[in-house]
Amino acid sequence: MINRLRAASVGAAVFVFGVAAASTDEIKWHGFDEGSLYTKPYTGLKGSWNEEFGVAAPLATYGRWTFKYNLAYIQTWPLKTEVGPQWTAGGTVVYQLTDSGLKPGLYTKAKNNLQGLWQEESGLTAKWKLGQFGLVGNAGYIFDYPRDASAKPKWQIGLSLNYYFK
16 A cells, blocks of 8 residues: 555656646745744644644745745644654645635645654645735645554644745
């Protein structure tokens, strides 16, 4: 099953990057001042909640593609004081499906907890922005690296509130 998922994800990546390579768009580089502060409550659908507080910024755009990075503090709910501070840093690639007001898209995000655990989250996203504020919703599947054969599937649903610097 895992090998099928890997083959499917590699095949999808090759197709997507092939479509991007055929585009005539230019790469546009962005500065940190085009980023945002955000808070994102999310659930793994098992009764517990986490909340990220962080900063995120686009690195580059290429047509409908956006490449972003972020740094965030994660708070668990209910509060688990024995866990200690949890930080995460990551990079996200988003392909925006349409230019409509809701801006739906597909995303994949690689993130590290700064203690050796890597995760990849892939799924659907939608963004709505009004002035300097925005909402971004997402639903994705999470893969842990290194892979634990006994691990159960992980899903995540979240909604972030963003304050954009520009």
